Amino acid sequence: MWDYTEKVKDHFINPRNVGEIDNPDGVGEVGSLACGDALKLTFKLDANKRIADVKFKTFGCASAIASSSALTEIIKGMTLEDAAKVTNKDIADYLGGLPDQKMHCSVMGKEALEAAIENYQTGSTKMHKLEGRVVCKCFGLTDKEIETVVRENDLLTVEQVTNYCKAGGGCGGCYKDIELIIESVQGEKAQIAKKAASKRPAKLTNIQKIQLIQEIIAEQVRPALKADGGDIDLIDIIGDDVVVAFRGMCANCKMAELTLRDVVQAKLQEYVSESITVTEQR
Numbered sequence: 001m002w003d004y005t006e007k008v009k010d011h012f013i014n015p016r017n018v019g020e021i022d023n024p025d026g027v028g029e030v031g032s033l034a035c036g037d038a039l040k041l042t043f044k045l046d047a048n049k050r051i052a053d054v055k056f057k058t059f060g061c062a063s064a065i066a067s068s069s070a071l072t073e074i075i076k077g078m079t080l081e082d083a084a085k086v087t088n089k090d091i092a093d094y095l096g097g098l099p100d101q102k103m104h105c106s107v108m109g110k111e112a113l114e115a116a117i118e119n120y121q122t123g124s125t126k127m128h129k130l131e132g133r134v135v136c137k138c139f140g141l142t143d144k145e146i147e148t149v150v151r152e153n154d155l156l157t158v159e160q161v162t163n164y165c166k167a168g169g170g171c172g173g174c175y176k177d178i179e180l181i182i183e184s185v186q187g188e189k190a191q192i193a194k195k196a197a198s199k200r201p202a203k204l205t206n207i208q209k210i211q212l213i214q215e216i217i218a219e220q221v222r223p224a225l226k227a228d229g230g231d232i233d234l235i236d237i238i239g240d241d242v243v244v245a246f247r248g249m250c251a252n253c254k255m256a257e258l259t260l261r262d263v264v265q266a267k268l269q270e271y272v273s274e275s276i277t278v279t280e281q282r
């Protein structure tokens with residue numbers, strides 16, 4: 001028996017937004033019954049080009065249903081631009097986590113969303129858009145797809161890759177290629193981390209630290225939030241703990257927790273100190 005969170009169980013037992021929209025603006029279908037999982041996602045936009053309604057039909061296990069349900073809850077009300085930024089990690093985080101062996105369910109949700117957006121933008125109805133060279137012939141996965149999963153989830157082993165996207169879970173003929181992809185992504189990441197560390201000042205006084213945090217929020221964070229109708233205020237700084245408050249659209253956004261971690265905290269850790277943590281004033 002899998003160790004599911006209460007939220008996974010809730011979304012499996014009471015899935016939200018099940019079904020199919022008539023005359024949808026976008027349709028995305030991924031997976032296949034032969035592989036054991038399949039998902040069809042349909043959405044409708046409102047006059048402001050936000051996702052007014054979204055529904056799913058999933059064939060699969062409890063985590064596939066819960067991931068699809070969570071995805072629809074996350075993207076409802078978003079613009080397609082924002083929805084396109086949702087990662088499989090966001091889906092898993094929304095559910096309070098998924099067992100490693102079930103992470104491919106969250107990846108399937110992200111792929112269905114990508115396919116539905118692609119369908120809206122180009123009219124393409126391809127079940128699965130193949131970009132790059134097919135590496136895993138058993139599951140039809142390309143180097144680009146495996147690379148994205150490795151990068152977004154910081155994967156280190158072939159076994160993890162199999163858990164997240166099934167690649168490597170058949171004959172094993174693609175192990176070497178998957179290992180090379182992992183090595184290349186992790187090498188790139190190490191370079192980026194080295195570069196970021198070199199940008200950080202060696203030692204800051206408290207005053208310098210406060211000034212730098214204010215500067216990064218004003219120049220690197222606020223413009224991105226304002227572009228989406230939101231804003232942010234710096235409330236307090238206690239040691240390495242930074243307290244902020246979201247304003248405007250960001251105040252009621254379902255993705256606020258992720259913005260806090262992946263945008264605000266990530267920027268401050270990159271430019272000020274790796275030990276910075278950011279919390280939201282409630």
Ligand code: FES
Pocket residue numbers: 135136137138139167168169170171172173174175
């Ligand atoms: S080619 Fe990847 S498992 Fe067979």
